[in-house]
Amino acid sequence: MMRAWILPMLFVLCGSVVATGQIFQGNLGTATALLLAFLALAGVSSPLIFPKTIGTREAQRRSAVDGRPVVFWRPGCTYCVRLRIRLGRNARQLHWVNIWRDPAGAAAVKAANDGNETVPTVVVAGQSHTNPDPEWVREQLM
Structure with a gap:
C-alpha cells in the first residue's frame, strides 16, 4: 500500500x-x-484517480457475468494514467485490479506478458491485450 x-x-x-x-x-x-x-x-x-480496485478472482467473476473488460494496472504507471484519463467516465464500467495489491493479478499479468509486469493489461473475453488503445477499450464496452 x-x-x-x-x-x-x-x-x-x-x-x-x-x-x-x-x-x-x-x-x-x-x-x-x-x-x-x-x-x-x-x-x-x-x-x-482510479476506480475502486478489486481482486483478480472477483474481477474475473464479474467480467464473466457482465462481459466487461478487466484492467490490470499499478500506481505510477503513465500508460495506466493515460488509459484512465482517456476513458473518462467510461473507466468506472471496467473492473480494475491493482497488481501491487493483488499477487494473483501480478501473476496473471506476468503470464500474459512473458514474465513481465507490463501494464495496463486489459483482458476481454479471456484474451489479454497489453497497453491497448483507449478508444479500442471504449469500443469493448459497447
Whole structure:
C-alpha cells in the first residue's frame, strides 16, 4: 500500500522544496505556479484517480457475468494514467485490479506478458491485450 504513494509524496515534497526556494528569491507567483504543477502531478500519479480496485478472482467473476473488460494496472504507471484519463467516465464500467495489491493479478499479468509486469493489461473475453488503445477499450464496452 505504501509503495503506491511514494511517487505522489515525492512530487509534493519536491514541489514544496522548489516553491520554498522561489519564495526566498521573492518569486511568489512562480512559487505558486510550480507548487500547483507539482500537486497536479501528485494527483495524477496517485491511486485516487482510479476506480475502486478489486481482486483478480472477483474481477474475473464479474467480467464473466457482465462481459466487461478487466484492467490490470499499478500506481505510477503513465500508460495506466493515460488509459484512465482517456476513458473518462467510461473507466468506472471496467473492473480494475491493482497488481501491487493483488499477487494473483501480478501473476496473471506476468503470464500474459512473458514474465513481465507490463501494464495496463486489459483482458476481454479471456484474451489479454497489453497497453491497448483507449478508444479500442471504449469500443469493448459497447
